[in-house]
Amino acid sequence: MSDPKTERLLNLTMALLATKRYLTKIEIFQSVAGYKGTPEAMERMFERDKDDLRSLGIEIEVGNLDNYFEDEQGYRIIPDSYGLDIGEITPRELALLSVAAHSWSEGVLSKSSQSALRKLRSLGISIDTEDLAMGWARFENPQPSFDQLWQGLEETKTLQFKYSSTTLALRTVDAYGLTLWRGFWYLVGFDHERNEIRVFKLIRIIDQVTTIGKSGSYAIPSDFDISNYVTNFTEEKKHQAKLLIRKDKAQILRSEGIVAPHDDQWDQITLSYEYQEAFLRKLLWFGPDVQVLEPTALIDAVIGRLTEVLS
Amino acid sequence: MNESALDRTARALDLIPFVLENPGLSIEELAQEFATSPKEITKDLNLLFVCGLPGYTPLELIDLSFESGSVSVIEPQSLDRPRKLNRREVISLILGLEGLATLRAEGDQLRSEILRLRDSLITTIETANLQIATHEEFLPPSPFLQVIEEAISGRTDLDLEYLSGNRDERSERRVTPAQLYTENGFIYLIGYCFKSGADRTFRLDRIVKCARSSDPIAAPNTPPNDSQPGTYKALAEEPILEIAHRAKNFLEENAAVLTILSTSPDFTLAQISILDPEWLIRSALGLGGAVSVRSPATLKSQIRDRAQETLDRYNSNSV
Numbered sequence A: 001m002s003d004p005k006t007e008r009l010l011n012l013t014m015a016l017l018a019t020k021r022y023l024t025k026i027e028i029f030q031s032v033a034g035y036k037g038t039p040e041a042m043e044r045m046f047e048r049d050k051d052d053l054r055s056l057g058i059e060i061e062v063g064n065l066d067n068y069f070e071d072e073q074g075y076r077i078i079p080d081s082y083g084l085d086i087g088e089i090t091p092r093e094l095a096l097l098s099v100a101a102h103s104w105s106e107g108v109l110s111k112s113s114q115s116a117l118r119k120l121r122s123l124g125i126s127i128d129t130e131d132l133a134m135g136w137a138r139f140e141n142p143q144p145s146f147d148q149l150w151q152g153l154e155e156t157k158t159l160q161f162k163y164s165s166t167t168l169a170l171r172t173v174d175a176y177g178l179t180l181w182r183g184f185w186y187l188v189g190f191d192h193e194r195n196e197i198r199v200f201k202l203i204r205i206i207d208q209v210t211t212i213g214k215s216g217s218y219a220i221p222s223d224f225d226i227s228n229y230v231t232n233f234t235e236e237k238k239h240q241a242k243l244l245i246r247k248d249k250a251q252i253l254r255s256e257g258i259v260a261p262h263d264d265q266w267d268q269i270t271l272s273y274e275y276q277e278a279f280l281r282k283l284l285w286f287g288p289d290v291q292v293l294e295p296t297a298l299i300d301a302v303i304g305r306l307t308e309v310l311s
Numbered sequence B: 001m002n003e004s005a006l007d008r009t010a011r012a013l014d015l016i017p018f019v020l021e022n023p024g025l026s027i028e029e030l031a032q033e034f035a036t037s038p039k040e041i042t043k044d045l046n047l048l049f050v051c052g053l054p055g056y057t058p059l060e061l062i063d064l065s066f067e068s069g070s071v072s073v074i075e076p077q078s079l080d081r082p083r084k085l086n087r088r089e090v091i092s093l094i095l096g097l098e099g100l101a102t103l104r105a106e107g108d109q110l111r112s113e114i115l116r117l118r119d120s121l122i123t124t125i126e127t128a129n130l131q132i133a134t135h136e137e138f139l140p141p142s143p144f145l146q147v148i149e150e151a152i153s154g155r156t157d158l159d160l161e162y163l164s165g166n167r168d169e170r171s172e173r174r175v176t177p178a179q180l181y182t183e184n185g186f187i188y189l190i191g192y193c194f195k196s197g198a199d200r201t202f203r204l205d206r207i208v209k210c211a212r213s214s215d216p217i218a219a220p221n222t223p224p225n226d227s228q229p230g231t232y233k234a235l236a237e238e239p240i241l242e243i244a245h246r247a248k249n250f251l252e253e254n255a256a257v258l259t260i261l262s263t264s265p266d267f268t269l270a271q272i273s274i275l276d277p278e279w280l281i282r283s284a285l286g287l288g289g290a291v292s293v294r295s296p297a298t299l300k301s302q303i304r305d306r307a308q309e310t311l312d313r314y315n316s317n318s319v
Helices: A003-018 A025-031 A039-055 A091-101 A107-120 A145-155 A226-234 A276-284 A296-310 B005-021 B027-033 B038-049 B087-102 B109-122 B145-154 B245-253 B277-290 B297-315
Strands: A061-064 A073-076 A159-164 A168-181 A184-191 A196-201 A205-211 A239-246 A258-261 A266-273 A290-294 B063-065 B070-075 B132-134 B158-164 B169-183 B186-193 B198-203 B207-212 B240-244 B258-263 B267-272 B291-295
Touching: A003 A025, A003 A039, A003 B005, A003 B038, A025 A039, A025 A073, A039 B005, A091 A107, A091 B087, A091 B109, A107 A145, A107 B005, A107 B087, A145 A159, A145 A168, A145 A205, A168 A196, A168 A226, A184 A226, A196 A226, A239 A276, A266 A276, A276 A290, A276 A296, A276 B277, A290 A296, A296 B277, A296 B297, B005 B027, B005 B038, B005 B070, B027 B038, B038 B063, B087 B109, B145 B158, B145 B169, B145 B207, B169 B198, B240 B245, B240 B277, B245 B267, B245 B277, B277 B291, B277 B297, B291 B297
Parallel strands: A168 B132
Antiparallel strands: A061 A073, A159 A168, A159 A205, A168 A184, A184 A196, A239 A266, A239 A290, A258 A266, B063 B070, B158 B169, B158 B207, B169 B186, B186 B198, B240 B267, B240 B291, B258 B267
16 A cells, blocks of 8 residues: 555655745645645644655755745755755766675665665766776675664664673663674674673674664764774784694694794794684694694693593 | 555655666666566556646656656656765765775775775765774785785786695685675685686685786686585585584584574584585584584594594603
8 A cells, every 4th residue: 555655755755846935734735646634634644744755865844935924834845955966976986986886795785885876877977987997896794783783873772682792691782883894893882781882793693683762862972983992802912832733734824924844744833823712723623733832821722622522 | 575655755766867867778677776676666667657746737747658668757857866865875885985995905096096985975974973984904804905806807817825724735726806705704705716617715814825827828628626625425414513602603604504403501403514524523623512513423433533633642742
């Protein structure tokens, strides 16, 4: 049953765009196709239609009609506030925007950038990809959490989601910002239970994100800067390790450190690492082709992990 | 799928100015442009056909022609201009441009051009709270991004030195690069690999050397020597794993090949579909007790043997 409504919304938009002066509600009800019923019913219909058009980003200007009826309000859409005006765009810039619009693999970023591109291509500018030396790349936009988080962020509605950290727990968060860092998306927001700003990795959000607050249920602090939180994960101390690696083995490790011959079967390598957990997994990948010499803590961790596998 | 009146209204409003500037497309082509079905586009057009300005005589209605198979707008009435970009659309474009910029090194001319365009887009929206921010380290770092990107756009081949994880070997490959993509924090290159005689995916952090090939290469006349997974004999039985909650990284990284069978407070039981058992054996050692194989028994004992052999290095005084 969506068609009568769509038809009415289109007719209303067209009429309000075409008029040079404000149209009163009475004029709208009399002249725009689709308004029928009692005056109260039409009134309610019109209020909903206005909200719907606003949600599509269409600004309806309200103004006083003239001096005879000061309380009589009228409505119109100013063509310049409706229409796309992006200044000068060259065919080459349009080509770059086209590459950018196609760089999201999925999700709301892909959908939004492609609808932007359609609008830009409705401006009558030709697109010049001739000497644009730019390959195609696809960036990941995780689904569906990203869409839901962005929505919550735009409307400042408190969010709830299951988050897999040391434990799997339901978190209640006021979203402050989203960011992409080294190939992963992160949400930064105020965590109600922890009572502080926390960073959440989107890939660890399980199932759906739900909104629990109303629009505007919190305010993002004016001094909030997402980059302060993102750089925090990088300040991890570097550790040094010394290993034996079997000749011609552990190829991936060899490019990461300084390799010196040890004897006819083994080489020695010195390299640094950030996180013991990740490094441990990397070393054990090579099984008996790698042996840790230093530090002792790492040797203990290797032995501990292997014992665990055997138990 | 039943779409909302608002979605249809938005698309109909955008359809008129788009067709006005891009006349003669078929309904199928328009459906593709607007990421919907030909049926929906036909509905949109039928609807627009009866819309117009007050009066609604033929002179005031939108006039379209679409019966001959190609769509054009004869009279758009007041819908001749595209709508302005909304905030989401601008932000999506900005982020896309930033992504492209990171494929190019500092000081590259195309990079500066992209960033200038981004800056001019930023001025069109309120930026007091952009809400979505990218970082200089948008992508995981790789020294080869620019050379690969240039090879894709310049249609030249690449000579790679590549580390294969499962087999623990280093190989040289000539690749015709096609596309870069990101997934789970890694950047991948897809391209035709001459050595394998097929399209292959390469993880950028496993590329040791990468250079644009100067000499053209003839198509390989020897049968391809495939040294990547795909030639392994499939496992007779798909392994079933117990994945403890602390091994969440393992679950995330392998979500695509795991089928969750059940979850309990202690662990997730999942079936994994893999081509090469070697991969699972190697991973299992690093994961310790967090991921253990429940079946098949042969794989279980292979993992134990490998763990024992590794542990023996520390028990014997072999250093």
